[in-house]
Structure formats: C-alpha cells, structure tokens
Amino acid sequence: MLFTTATTYDVADRGASVAILPVGSFEQHGNHLPLTTDTVIACVIANKLAAAYNVLTLAPVTFSCSHEHEGFAGTVSLSSRTLINIIGDVQASLERSSVRHLVLVNGHGGNYVLSNIVQEANVSARRLALFPGRRDVEAARRHAGMETGVSEDMHGGEWETSILLNEHPELVGQTYKDSDHEAADRPHLLVTGMQGYTTRGIIGRPSLATATKGADALDSLVQSFAATLEVLTE
8 A cells, every 4th residue: 555545534533643744756766666666665664654653644745856867758856946835835734733743754865955844844843854864764774784875875776676675566677686887976966967877767786675675674764763753742
C-alpha cells in the first residue's frame, strides 16, 4: 500500500496531534527505477512510522524541486516558491483541525528548501520537523551494512534500490545490477545539474543493493524517528 486509506472516522478515533507528510518527486532514476521512486520511498517510510507511532499519515506531495534532473525525459519540477506554499497551506489546514505538529518525510535530496521551511516555522514555537535527517540516514546505512555513503550514493544507488527491492521489488528493473556510475566529486552540481556528472542518470552503486539491506535501513529509521518526535512535541 502506498497511500493512506484511512477514513475520517479512523482519523478521529486515532486523535493524533502529529501529522506526517510524505514529500516525493517525479524525476528520472535511470532505467531501473521509476520516475515516482522518491514518492514511493517517502510513502514507505511514512507508513512504517505510522505503524509504530500515533501519527496521522497524509497523502504525498508527488512533485517537488527536481531541477537538477532537467533534460532527462519524464522529469517534472515545481518551483521552490510553489513547494513553500504547498507546505504552508497544509500546515495551516492542519492547525485549523487542531493538529499542531507536522513532520515532512522527505524522499528527495534536492528539496533543500524544506530545511528553510522548517527552520522558519519553528521560530516562535515548535511546529515542523524534517525527517530523515542526514544523521538518521547515515545510521540506517550503517545498520544495514551498506557499502556506500550518502555522498557517493547520491541517486538511484544502493540506498534507493535496496528499499524498493524490499518493499516493492516489482518496481525494480533487473538492469540495476549493471547500472553503477561513480561521481562522488560534484563541485558544480548546482550549475550543471546531473547531466554534468552522469549520462545514465545514476550516481551510486545499485549493484550492491539487496532487499535485506532495505529492510534493515527502514527498521533503523523507525527507531531513530523517536528522537525527532520527542523534540518536536516536548
């Protein structure tokens, strides 16, 4: 299951004071993962968190800031201004329903603006959180025994492929075993985009991916979310 199927009665009975909003993207992921990869992964993480904690799961944002992937077929982006407005509208609507805390579960590393949104929202009171953070992902990688790190495994690599092999193997093309591309040093990414460093759309080593690594990484994220939730609501 990707999206929440809760009814209004389910939500009322649960009485959650914290909502989680999966934020994905619609962008190229080479030839072995779908355009919806980031949205699927954000939803997978959100569903895992909802099974372990009393939170309200929202439907995902399926487009976001994917401008570094422009030029690859199928990629569609929102401006950062639009994403800011979407998050702000969702937050305001939730507050009118007495849900005062919102966690953005981000599946796309290029959504830099989400950090600014969260920081600004928390100036007067704790309202928003962003998950998973870099430390959460690094801990999950270690727990899963992944061989690559966050920087070298930037896109379509061991991390994303492992999670989908575990949760939605039907979405993973067998070409992942032959799709490795290394470009750990990307000093001008903001200028050139992905096409400055890869013609195949992948930066990472998907050949190292396994379903077991995906399962272990998700288990670690569920555990580390407790600290985010505590800080947000204390």
